[in-house]
Amino acid sequence: MLFLSKNQRDVVRNRLEEARCEALTRRIRTAFEQELVRWDETELRAQVRRSVDRTKQLGFREEQFITYFVIWDIFLGEGFEARDPDGELIAILHQDRAEPMKFHDFRTRMDTLLSLKSERFHG
Numbered sequence: 140m141l142f143l144s145k146n147q148r149d150v151v152r153n154r155l156e157e158a159r160c161e162a163l164t165r166r167i168r169t170a171f172e173q174e175l176v177r178w179d180e181t182e183l184r185a186q187v188r189r190s191v192d193r194t195k196q197l198g199f200r201e202e203q204f205i206t207y208f209v210i211w212d213i214f215l216g217e218g219f220e221a222r223d224p225d226g227e228l229i230a231i232l233h234q235d236r237a238e239p240m241k242f243h244d245f246r247t248r249m250d251t252l253l254s255l256k257s258e259r260f261h262g
C-alpha cells in the first residue's frame with residue numbers, strides 16, 4: 140500500500156484539479172469557439188480556474204454543475220447571480236438542499252432570466 144504525506148496528497152490534488160480545469164477549458168473553447176475568439180488561452184484558463192473555485196465555494200462539486208457556472212461566469216460575468224432583480228438566485232444558493240435539487244432550481248431560474256432578456260440581468 141502506498142502512503143502519501145499530507146503535502147504529497149495536496150500536490151496530487153492540485154495537479155488533478157489543474158488537469159480538470161485544462162480539460163474544461165478545452166471543452167468550452169471547442170463548444171464556444173466563435174464566441175470566445177477575443178479570449179486568449181491564458182485569460183480563458185485563468186477565468187475557468189477562478190470560476191471553478193468560486194462554484195465550489197458556492198457548494199457545487201459535480202462537474203456538470205461546475206461547467207454551467209463556468210460558462211455563465213464567462214458570458215455573464217463573475218457574480219452574475221447578484222444581478223437577479225428578485226434575488227431568487229442568491230436565495231437558492233443559500234438553501235440547505237441536496238446539490239442536484241439546488242442546481243435544478245438555480246438553472247430553472249437562470250432559464251427564466253435569460254429568456255426575459257432583462258438588461259439589468261444581462262449587464
